[in-house]
Amino acid sequence: GVNITEVKRYITMLFVSGLISVCVSEFHTVEVQPAEQVTLMCSNFSSFITYMFWFRLDSRPNISPISSMWSSTANASLYDGFQNGKFNMTSNTTTLFLNINHVDLSDSGLYFCGFYSDGKPVIVTATYLQVQGKSVWSVCFD
Structure with a gap:
């Protein structure tokens, strides 16, 4: 099986080592107002991929x-801090969705999705969620 802690450790290493450069300007940005709902999407998945996930990088950093699922037909697992009914992960085979209800300032951040392949996480898309009223990061981790 895949251990989410291992996935997190590997992804953290990618950021720290600069293999993934994080400057917010480089990412697709979605702007929402507090209390709205938003759906983030991650496309170009193939039906044979197993173990898909969503992570969030916040300003701390x-x-x-956030969540993971073993196949597009499986139920998603939600992780600590995201089990409050606000977050829902679904898939229609080729696209992964993350629905966030009643967005607030603390939901701002860089959301990225990916899948597990050959024992390593592969990041597919990163989207910066900008909640109105929260300043955009000026941080680059690289």
Whole structure:
């Protein structure tokens, strides 16, 4: 099986080593107002991929696993801090969705999705969620 802690450790290493450069300007940004709902998407998955995930990088910077699923038909597992009914992960085989209800300022951050392949996480898409009223990061981790 895949251990989410191992995935987190590996992804953290990618950021720290600069293999993933994080400057917010480089990412697709979605802007929402507080209390709105938003759906983030991650496309170009193939049906044979197993173990898909969403993570969030916040301004602290903290990397947190949000959710994962073993296949597009499986139920998603939600992780600590994201089990409050606000977050829902679904898939229609080729696209992964993350629905966030009643967005607030603390939901701002860089959301990225990916899958596990050959024992390593592969990051597919990163989207910066900008909640109105929260300043955009000026941070680059590289």
